[in-house]
Amino acid sequence: MKRIVVPGELVTEERKKVGENVYVREGKIYSETLGIAESDSDFARVIPLQGRYMPKEGDTIVGLVGDESFAGYSIDINSFSPAFFRKEGVRKKLNKGNMVMAKITSVNEVNQVELDEIKPFLGGDLINTSPVKVPRIIGKNGSMLEVLTNGTGVQVVVGKNGRIWVKGSEQAVDLLREVIKKINDEAHLSNLTDRMKAYLDERADKKDLSEHPEEIFDNSSDEGYEERPRFGRGGFRGGPRREGGFRGGPRRDFGPRREGGFRSAPRRDFGPRRDFGSGPRREGGFNSAPRRDFGSGPRTFDRGESRAFRPRRPREEF
Template sequence: MEVIGLNENNAKIVVVPGEVVTEERKKLGQHVYLHQGRIYSDCLGMARIDGDSASVVPLEGKYVAQAGDLVVGVLISEKFAGYTTDVNHFYPAFVSKKELPENLKPGTIVSAKVAHVNEMNELELEQSRVFYGGDLISVSPVKIPRVIGRNGSMLEVLKRGTGCSMLVGRNGRIWLKGSNVGLAIKAVEIIEREAHLDNLTDRVTSFLREEGRKAEAAKYA
């Protein structure tokens, strides 16, 4: 049985917009569409056949908000009823002061859940939380699923291998805090650069172990 979108080793391959992902009957996942019995990609990305479903994981793109997303943002300005917040979206989001009652300054890092996306693509946030200290980095939003990993596996590797606290937003923002933030950033850069490759978790795990050995050896040098 031939599955278009995978090579002879059953590995994911890159597809372009309009390219066939599979000719088999499958449930439609993200970034695919059905035409005359074939499933096509609507973007540049990695074809993925997972059981009875077909989808494409984009290799590039902007954050497209959905209700329920966890995002990490930065307060831009204070309004009478709340705060304008940059969440790496088309428009700034709004956080009510009922969510963040304390007097906060622009530049404060927060996390929140997307409560609503209106017809103008404007966001309303809820369940907000303030972060003090730490660092904020940005990656392509379409690479975030790889940073998190299946069932949080990659994120667990990053936390365990660096000892850092991390919060990953679906909008491409990542908050980090700890004594080894530099190593965490290097690992995230590997994930972003190699997101289209297989066995990524194993490579990141090996990288962090090797860096850990180097750091341990340096103590006794």
């Protein structure tokens, strides 16, 4: 059963698996946002009527290639900030504006996103829609998406970020745009899949009947282009390290090392070490002379009595 709920409204009192945009309190499931409540035999969730895309690990997205840096590419994923894709192992250079499909591998606490498994599309066009309406466009077990592809003859790839890649004839793509707009406007109504199927059957004359190639991704590689890890195994750029000297040539043989000093000269012989005897050391100063006795009085300088040892004048009494 599907119905519109507001934040805090009860979705179901039954114990079920908790999906998106709902929370549990005292064993009951409530809505977190304004949207369409969906509850089946073992699952409950709420599909928001509006909102931006929040990246999640494991999501498949459709993005646009942005600026290229030394380490990788910036990818626009229709979110708060662009994602980043490292170009280690890429066999084809990506150009700004290319449409790609990728998988989100990590999202940190400040919503910095990293991508992997990137695949450039072969031509086609983009349709933008609200990310919160994507579940309705895909449908339960892909039922709505199957209706769209069979009813228009257009190749379709739906990203969870609200971007849809399409490829087909111009009139068929226009028909698909029209149907997607109807899905967005009527997402809160029931029996949406059946009504969209009937709508497409009435406009079968606009269907793209041409045969499309099964391959929709550009799997080619640029000749001689291969991005490697900057600090990989074997060499500075990951290649095998050449054996030998500094420039890769054979190591020069300098022959056996000569024994001796630093410059291999023979060590100079200074004779036996002098023996100073083993008697007791004489007490005294540096030159072993007896220490001079200055007495126990105050020390003075040559110009009179030292101020440091001058006796203090008695204090006068008034």
